[in-house]
Amino acid sequence: MKKPILSLLACTFFAGCGGDETTASTAEPAPALSKTAAVEMTPVQRGAKIYARCRACHTLDEGGRHKVGPNLWDIYGSKSGSKEGFAYSKAMKAANIVWDDETMDGYLKRPSAFMPGNKMTFIGLKKQEDRDAVQAYMKSETTP
Ligand code: HEC
Structure with missing residues (x-):
């Protein structure tokens, strides 16, 4: 029963979680990664x-x-x-x-x-x- 919670979390990162298409593209944890990269440049x-x-x-x-x-x-x-x-x-x-x-x-x-x-x-x-x-x-x- 984890699925609903995950997509809820994903929706907090992405504005406009509504249709099936946008839900599919939120499967990866990309937002968290890019935030880190912006702060700490190698x-x-x-x-x-x-x-x-x-x-x-x-x-x-x-x-x-x-x-x-x-x-x-x-x-x-x-x-x-x-x-x-x-x-x-x-x-x-x-x-x-x-x-x-x-x-x-x-x-x-x-x-x-x-x-x-x-x-x-x-x-x-x-x-x-x-x-x-x-x-x-x-x-x-x-x-x-
Ligand atoms: C305006 C052009 C120009 C810019 C900008 C420039 N270089 Fe050069 N660089 C040259 C030229 C011309 C030579 C050859 C010098 C000579 O023969 O006396 C050279 C030589 C070198 C060499 C030695 C190459 C060898 O084969 O021994 C290195 C290493 C180097 N440059 C690194 C850099 C780096 C790193 C930067 C930027 C921070 C930089 N250069 C910016 C024109 C430039």
């Missing part, structure tokens, strides 16, 4: 928003094309300036660093100071939490 979700500032110049997907900046698939653990088919600056080619949490953090904080002469015209992300979030997102998207 770092990856936050990073996705911040990545909007990089998207004009970079793709992240495997085999993605180079734009103003190189495609960043598999960037973690790879050497700076090593993506084939991209015309890097001399500074980037000579830098000889491996991208990891630390080097990426330094570069994204202020590209021009971290690597003088590199040609990424991006001011940088001042906030540590923003850099951490964008790194979490990049990792989730670029790791093979």
